[in-house]
Amino acid sequence: MEAMIYAENLRKEFKKIIKEPGLKGAAKALFKPNKEIVTAVDDISFEVPAGEILGFIGPNGAGKSTVIKMLTGILTPTSGFCRINGKIPQEDRKNYVREIGVVFGQRTQLWWDLALRETYSVLKEIYQVPEEQFKKRMTFLNEVLELDSFITSPVRTLSLGQRMRADIAAALLHSPKVLFLDEPTIGLDVVVKENIRSAIRKINEEEGTTVILTTHDLADIELLCERIVMIDKGRKVFDGGLSELRHNFGDVRTLRFELVNGPDFKLLDYRRRFKLTDDDVSAERDGSSVTVRFDTAKVSVEEMISYTLSTVHVKDLNIKDVEIEEIIKKLYRREVSL
Amino acid sequence: MMRYIRLHRIFIAQYLKRLMEYKVDFMLGAIGLLIAQGMQLIFLGIIFSAIPALKGWQFEEVLFIYGFSLVPKTIDHLFTDNLWMVGYRIIRKGEFDKYLTRPINTLYHVIAENFCVDAFGELLTCILLLAYSIPKLSIPFHWYTIPLFLIVSIFATLIYTSLKIMTSAISFWTKASGHITHMLYMTNDFGKYPVTIYNKAVQALITYVIPFAFTAYFPATYFLTGKNPLFCLGGTVIAGTVLFLLAIFVWNRGLRAYESAGS
Numbered sequence: 001m002e003a004m005i006y007a008e009n010l011r012k013e014f015k016k017i018i019k020e021p022g023l024k025g026a027a028k029a030l031f032k033p034n035k036e037i038v039t040a041v042d043d044i045s046f047e048v049p050a051g052e053i054l055g056f057i058g059p060n061g062a063g064k065s066t067v068i069k070m071l072t073g074i075l076t077p078t079s080g081f082c083r084i085n086g087k088i089p090q091e092d093r094k095n096y097v098r099e100i101g102v103v104f105g106q107r108t109q110l111w112w113d114l115a116l117r118e119t120y121s122v123l124k125e126i127y128q129v130p131e132e133q134f135k136k137r138m139t140f141l142n143e144v145l146e147l148d149s150f151i152t153s154p155v156r157t158l159s160l161g162q163r164m165r166a167d168i169a170a171a172l173l174h175s176p177k178v179l180f181l182d183e184p185t186i187g188l189d190v191v192v193k194e195n196i197r198s199a200i201r202k203i204n205e206e207e208g209t210t211v212i213l214t215t216h217d218l219a220d221i222e223l224l225c226e227r228i229v230m231i232d233k234g235r236k237v238f239d240g241g242l243s244e245l246r247h248n249f250g251d252v253r254t255l256r257f258e259l260v261n262g263p264d265f266k267l268l269d270y271r272r273r274f275k276l277t278d279d280d281v282s283a284e285r286d287g288s289s290v291t292v293r294f295d296t297a298k299v300s301v302e303e304m305i306s307y308t309l310s311t312v313h314v315k316d317l318n319i320k321d322v323e324i325e326e327i328i329k330k331l332y333r334r335e336v337s338l
Numbered sequence: 339m340m341r342y343i344r345l346h347r348i349f350i351a352q353y354l355k356r357l358m359e360y361k362v363d364f365m366l367g368a369i370g371l372l373i374a375q376g377m378q379l380i381f382l383g384i385i386f387s388a389i390p391a392l393k394g395w396q397f398e399e400v401l402f403i404y405g406f407s408l409v410p411k412t413i414d415h416l417f418t419d420n421l422w423m424v425g426y427r428i429i430r431k432g433e434f435d436k437y438l439t440r441p442i443n444t445l446y447h448v449i450a451e452n453f454c455v456d457a458f459g460e461l462l463t464c465i466l467l468l469a470y471s472i473p474k475l476s477i478p479f480h481w482y483t484i485p486l487f488l489i490v491s492i493f494a495t496l497i498y499t500s501l502k503i504m505t506s507a508i509s510f511w512t513k514a515s516g517h518i519t520h521m522l523y524m525t526n527d528f529g530k531y532p533v534t535i536y537n538k539a540v541q542a543l544i545t546y547v548i549p550f551a552f553t554a555y556f557p558a559t560y561f562l563t564g565k566n567p568l569f570c571l572g573g574t575v576i577a578g579t580v581l582f583l584l585a586i587f588v589w590n591r592g593l594r595a596y597e598s599a600g601s
Contacts, residue, residue, distance in 0.1 A: 014597060069598055074438045076594045090594075098441040109436040113356040125348050126440055128341070154359065 002086070003047035004178060004210040005054075005071065009080035012041040012066050040066045042234035043080070050177075053204055053211040055225035057218075057328065063234040064214045065104075068182050071212070072102050085177055098127065101171030105183035108167055110155045116166050117151050120173060127174035134173075141169040144199040161192035168196065172203060179203070181213040185220055197223055218328055230331065237331070245327060251296040252327075254320045255304055260313035262288040267311050274299045274307075288315075345442070346450050353453040371459040378463060395532045398471045399562060405467030406561075407530040407554030410494035412460040418499050420452035424506040426516035432599025445503065445589050478564040487561065490571055493578030494553040498526070500581035501548065503589055510592030526550045532559075549577040 016038045019029040041063040048054045058064050069075040071082055073089030073096055081088060087096040102109075110119045124134045142148050145165040150158055158166060164184060171179060181200070185193045201224060203209050215221060221228060221242070228245065230238040238245065259265060265285045270276060270292065281294040294304060301319060308314065357364050382404070390397050428434050428448070437444045477483075505522050509515035525543075529550030533541050544551040552574040560570035 065600070069435070072439055074435050074598055075596070093438070094441045094443070097439050100439070102439045104435065107432070107435070109439070111352070111356070113359050114352055118352060118355065122348060122352055125345055126442055 004050040005048035005084045007082040008045050010044045010077050011079045013078045014038045039234055044236050046229050050210050051208045053225050055221040055228040056214045058231040062231045072180050099177045101176035101179045103167050103171045103181050103184055105186040112156050115152050115154050123173050129174055144202050145169050161188050178210045185217050255292040257290055257317040258315040259288045264312040349450040350453045375459040375463050393535050398474045401467050401471040403558040404530050405464055406558040408464035409491050410498050410553045412457050413495045414498035416457035418449045419454035420448050421502045421506045425509045425519050429509040430513045490557045490574050493575045496578035496582045497553050500585035503585035507589045507592040510595045529554045552577045
């Protein structure tokens with residue numbers, strides 16, 4: 001069986017007119033445009049099996065949105081193609097979009113002046129959702145996204161968190177097989193973020209919806225995605241499971257402890273004790289709490305703990321797995337390559 | 339087809355709800371409209387009181403042609419006003435994404451989303467002009483006059499709408515094209531008067547290139563004289579059909595060139 005989402009050698013080029021600064025430059029560009037071709041997405045291939053939640057990440061301007069727009073049929077690839085749910089979006093747009101849901105966190109697709117309830121009744125007609133099913137669906141969406149308190153308000157009066165929940169509900173109204181979420185948690189507070197994450201999880205678990213999600217919030221990735229695709233400058237730089245990413249990166253752990261006496265911190269010198277470089281270990285102090293990150297390939301957990309305990313007085317201590325955030329930060333800064 | 343008609347009803351109902359949402363704006367808009375249309379009627383009165391006849395056309399005939407020209411213009415204005423926004427804003431700001439992710443025709447969706455009540459002002463002028471001029475003219479009347487009038491109005495409207503679709507679709511490539519639409523729209527003023535008053539170049543332009551003459555002058559002269567139905571009415575039907583097919587073609591090509599906007 002073919003994957004739910006299949007993308008092969010996707011490429012998208014944009015023509016860009018290079019302008020010199022100022023009004024003079026703008027005038028010059030009008031008469032003698034200096035064109036340049038920018039490759040926003042360069043030869044990206046990947047697959048997503050049905051029912052998976054895929055995290056799609058990369059720094060700003062990496063081409064994430066461009067890929068999502070090609071997958072959703074908004075943009076036509078310069079070359080390459082994608083097939084989702086057995087359909088090529090650019091060839092069979094109307095039938096294709098009937099079975100997908102799309103949310104662009106930065107932009108609402110609701111009608112600005114309409115009460116939210118009205119928006120859903122218009123969408124019901126557009127997607128031809130039968131009355132019975134529509135009622136059931138609204139009850140379900142109300143329950144997972146808590147829309148009740150603002151469903152009669154015009155969209156323009158909604159807060160960002162309410163609007164985002166409303167937008168997600170709009171994308172789910174017609175029970176799509178695939179859900180595309182482009183930065184669904186952007187600018188939201190922790191409570192709303194959690195609400196949205198649990199809604200995504202629920203939809204995925206109960207209905208087997210395949211989800212592609214782009215985000216800059218790595219907690220989204222850790223909590224929702226089994227697999228990630230990372231792109232940078234239009235190219236795919238990583239495709240695999242979270243554990244694989246952790247493994248490839250090296251087994252970094254975080255040791256956290258509370259000092260009885262804060263200034264004791266200066267007694268600890270991990271670098272000299274274990275002959276390590278700055279890349280292998282880093283220690284930070286904030287008041288009496290200390291965070292040490294270290295590579296277990298260079299120094300064992302046991303050695304670290306015993307050295308720490310024998311050097312300073314410690315109140316409380318715990319050790320954690322590497323946070324995915326750390327890996328990705330380093331990748332963004334290109335300190336490691338995969 | 340039935341589905342689209344049903345959808346259209348819903349869109350119009352929602353539009354009216356949106357309109358009521360801003361009561362002050364709505365009231366001021368309605369008052370402004372009445373003033374604007376009143377001014378136009380006074381203006382026309384002044385012009386035609388100074389010129390009782392135009393190159394062999396008598397006053398009432400000129401009024402009839404003018405009134406006739408408002409029929410397709412009003413229908414187009416009433417239903418397809420949102421096309422202006424395509425050229426001015428929707429494409430440039432990437433708002434067109436939304437239409438592409440919905441399972442209905444994009445052109446229909448954009449058009450249906452808005453409904454321009456301002457057009458009722460023009461409709462008023464249109465009815466007044468026709469009601470004033472028709473009784474004073476000896477228009478040959480047959481059983482088929484009214485059906486013909488309705489049919490030809492539809493095709494004349496298609497001429498307007500198609501030109502608007504095409505010029506709006508230019509923005510798929512250029513990002514903004516509102517001014518092109520505006521420029522083209524201005525030339526429709528030529529179509530409001532008997533074309534025989536213009537020189538050959540202008541006549542050729544509005545007959546064969548931007549066929550606004552077929553939105554009013556030619557079909558109106560047929561109704562006035564009963565002569566030349568093939569050219570006067572057939573021309574309108576052909577121009578409307580050809581332009582509409584061309585417009586659909588340009589629009590669909592445009593969709594492929596659409597570049598969205600960064601987010």
